[in-house]
Amino acid sequence: MKRRKFLYSTMAAGAALPLTSFANQPTQETKEKELYEIRTYEMKFGASQQVLQSYLSDVLAPSLMRMGATTFKLYGELGNSAPTKIYALISYPNSEVYLKAQNLNNDGKYVTAAAKYNALPPEKTLYNRFSSSLLLAFDGMPKMMEPIDGASLFELRTYEGYSEDAVRRKIKMFNDGEIDIFLKTGLHPVFFGEMIVGPYRPCLTYMLNFKDMDEHDANWKRFSSNSDWESMKTKEEYANTVSNIRKIFLSPL
Incomplete structure (x- = not known):
């Protein structure tokens, strides 16, 4: 009887624990994958882009790096976008560092x-709004890669899926061999990430880099005719994984 009471009380205590005690504990594998934040600053008409760039690179970036961020890169959109946009790519080693980095006022150097x-008064603000997307790195490439020497063209691509399962299968396709084919054919990746917060979900986003548009076009053509890719894309498990592709060409600032 005492043993039965002990079992019941143990089960009741376990049921009373919050779900985070068990189900939401991050695995070691999750901890090792980086988080990527992509910020898009929409410039206010007539505002100084240089002033905003200076704030981002000289004030915000050092503070985030002190808090544990591992990368902070700025890009401008190629072409004449209206309004002008500035993109910031920030990498964090884990979610703890990301959350810590949201409290900038805890950094006295940043405040100063x-x-x-x-x-700045309201009439001299530099941007209308900025949006943020948060991505979790793929198993097949858990850390960001450095751009190639002489890279001047960056391609940011988002693959939307018609369902969560479609995106899951496309991520599996990348992990199971498509990333390797990218590397073999000169599609130089910077990162791959599953969108966990942001627009167009369910989706994934990745970034490639090239020396110029000529290399971009030639290497995408090489990828398209690669025999491993020809074989992989016909597999039934990878059918109907992408419903829409969005791409933006960027240059480093």
Whole structure:
């Protein structure tokens, strides 16, 4: 009887524990995959892009790096986009660092360095809004790669899926061999990530880099005719994984 009471009380205690005690504990595999934040700043008409760039690179970036971020890169959109946009790519080693980095006012150096920027009056603000997307790196490429020497063209591609399962299968396709084919054919990746917060979900986003548009066109052609890719794309498990593709060409600032 005592043993039965012990079992019941143990089960009840376990049921009372929050779900985060078990189900939401991050695995070692998850901890090892980076998080990527992509910020898109939409410039206010007539505002100084250089002033915003200076704030981002000289004030915000050092603060985020002190808090544990591992990469901070700025890009401009090729072509005449209206309004002008600035893209920031930030990598974090894990979710703890990402959450810590949201509390910039805990960094005294940031507060001091950002004082002039934060004192701008409403009529002199530099951007209308900025949007953020958060991505979790793929198993097949858990860390960001450095761009190739001389890279001047960056391609940001988003693959939308008609369902969560479609995106899951496309991610599996990348992990099971498509990333390797990219590397063999000169599609130089910077990162691959599953969108966990942001627009167009369910989707995935990745970035490639090239020396110029000529290399871009030649290497995409090489990829398309690669025999391993020809074989892989016909597999039934990877059918109907992408319903729409969005791409943006960027250059480093």
